[in-house]
Each structure stands twice: as C-alpha cells, then as structure tokens.
C-alpha cells in the first residue's frame with residue numbers, strides 16, 4: 001500500500017477534491033503506473049455530473065500517461081521504467097472481445113464506469129474515512145492521481161522520443177476522433193468529410209481526415225476560435241452553425257452532401273444535421289455521448305432512399321496496442337499536431353481545467369501529476 005495524492009468526486013456535480021489516499025500494490029496481472037499527466041475528457045464531466053451512473057466517491061481520470069513503477073508477477077507486456085499511455089478497459093473473454101471488437105466489449109460499461117475491477121473489488125482507500133471505500137478503476141485506471149493501478153491489457157507502451165506528459169489523451173479523446181475517421185468510417189483519398197463539433201474529438205477527426213487524404217474537410221461548430229483552429233489543423237472549410245444552416249452549407253461546399261460525417265457534440269439536433277448533410281450512400285458516425293436514454297429522430301425516407309449509413313462508434317474502433325503507437329508516430333512526423341489542442345494545469349487547478357473545458361476556452365486540458373509530492 002502506498003500513499004498517493006488524487007482528485008476525488010464525492011457528490012454529483014463535484015467539485016474535484018484533492019486528497020491524500022492509499023493505493024494497493026498491483027495484483028499479478030496489474031501494472032502500477034507513476035502518472036506523469038492525465039488529459040481531461042468530456043466523459044469525466046459526464047461521470048462527475050452523474051449522466052452516467054458512476055458510483056461515488058470516485059477517482060476519475062482516463063487519459064493517463066506515465067512510467068511503469070511496478071508490475072505484477074504475470075505481466076509480460078511492459079517492464080519497469082517503460083513509458084506508457086493508459087486506455088479504456090475490455091474484458092478479453094466476451095464474444096465481442098474474442099472477435100477482436102474490444103471497443104464493443106459486452107462488459108465495457110461495468111469495466112469502465114463501474115468504479116471497480118471486473119470482480120467488483122477496489123484498491124483505493126481514504127486516509128481517514130469511515131464512509132466506505134473510494135471507487136476507482138475508472139476506465140481501468142483512475143488516473144487523476146499520482147499513481148494509478150491499471151491492467152496489463154489497457155497499458156500501452158509508447159516510445160521515449162516524444163514528451164510523455166502530452167500523450168495521455170491518445171488513450172481516449174484523440175484516438176476516438178482519429179480512429180473514427182481512420183478505422184470506423186475509413187475516410188479515403190478524394191472523399192469529403194464534415195466534423196460536427198470542434199472539441200478535442202472533432203478536431204482530432206479533422207487532423208486524421210487530412211492524413212487520410214480527404215479532398216474536402218469541413219468543421220462545423222458555434223465557437224469561432226475552434227473553427228479558426230480547425231483551419232490550422234487541416235480543415236478546408238468551416239461553418240459557424242450559429243450563423244449558417246450547416247446542412248445547406250455542407251451541401252453547397254461539397255456539391256450535394258458529404259461522403260462522411262461525424263457527430264461529436266452529443267446533441268440530438270446536431271446528429272440530425274450530420275445525417276441530413278450526407279450525400280447518397282454516405283455514412284454518419286456517432287461519437288458524442290448525451291445522457292443515458294436520450295433519443296434522436298431522422299427522416300426515415302431520407303435515410304432509406306439515399307442508402308445512408310448511421311453507425312455508433314466507441315473509442316474510434318481503436319486496437320490501442322497498434323493504434324496509439326501509430327498516432328505517436330504521426331505526431332513525431334509532424335502530421336498529427338494534437339499538441340495544439342492542449343493546455344496544461346496543475347492538480348490543484350483541476351476544477352479550473354474542467355471549467356475552461358466546458359466553456360470551450362481549453363480544447364484539451366491535461367493535468368500534470370508528475371511534480372506532485374505524495
């Protein structure tokens with residue numbers, strides 16, 4: 001057991017509270033990571049606000065990067081001192097996992113949002129607390145802490161020639177946007193693509209569409225600074241959806257509709273636009289997460305007669321052991337400059353990071369944990 005410093009959520013809506021806690025030693029199949037930094041993702045806010053049913057009190061954080069501090073007896077994939085990115089968790093034994101579709105693991109929800117390991121156990125304890133355990137293993141990591149216990153499966157080794165503190169968001173938000181374009185939609189050379197929503201996921205999709213050789217790349221959002229950044233990252237056109245009907249604008253720019261669209265805002269009305277903006281036989285990917293139970297509508301004949309596809313996408317269909325190092329390589333080559341989305345905060349500034357992210361001031365906050373004393 002070791003003492004750590006971590007940010008907990010103790011009640012619906014927060015705030016994050018920085019506390020001294022205790023963390024167990026790794027089990028045989030686990031890896032203890034000295035967290036260097038952890039990105040903050042919209043899903044952390046979804047959990048904080050209890051739009052998803054995450055048990056409290058809990059340590060969130062699911063875009064961790066750090067160094068391997070200690071490994072369990074059976075761990076082969078990484079060694080002490082390796083640089084790693086922590087990603088989502090999957091069970092490895094359900095039908096979807098056996099098929100290779102780990103992002104659609106049948107146990108995805110309990111493993112990533114259940115606040116415990118697969119067997120229901122936790123490994124974090126409050127220093128002085130009679131109110132029961134602290135829930136953890138959020139996305140198999142709970143990385144808003146100076147140390148995190150992950151499973152061998154969701155620890156991804158990365159090269160040491162890139163700044164480690166930058167890489168955490170590759171484990172969720174960035175791989176979601178990039179993977180949606182490259183793995184799920186399979187945007188190809190000469191095609192037309194529109195990203196609805198210019199947050200970290202949408203802008204990662206824009207960068208990926210450029211790498212993939214799309215001819216026309218449109219970003220639609222209501223925040224002018226995000227649209228300006230989209231142009232810098234490879235968008236050929238932007239649409240301010242507050243000023244212009246984005247469906248009309250996309251049809252005009254593409255000459256009839258886009259081959260691919262991606263909805264990352266989590267708003268049903270925007271999803272409708274993302275479907276309506278498609279050309280015949282186009283595909284709309286859904287990555288935005290609204291509250292559980294949210295429904296959306298579309299024009300049935302408009303989808304049927306045009307042969308449109310609508311697909312749900314989790315984590316960009318990423319096979320993280322392959323895809324995260326591939327994104328690191330693209331970054332090192334200067335072709336995937338996701339560092340332009342990032343702003344760093346200290347652990348004590350974590351609530352400011354959340355606020356800046358929700359206001360759209362910061363696209364991708366990263367919380368530095370490396371310098372914290374435990």
Ligand SMILES: [Zn+2]
Pocket residue numbers: 090091092093094095096097098104105106107108
């Ligand atoms: Zn599974």
Ligand SMILES: [Zn+2]
Pocket residue numbers: 041042043044062172173
């Ligand atoms: Zn996330």
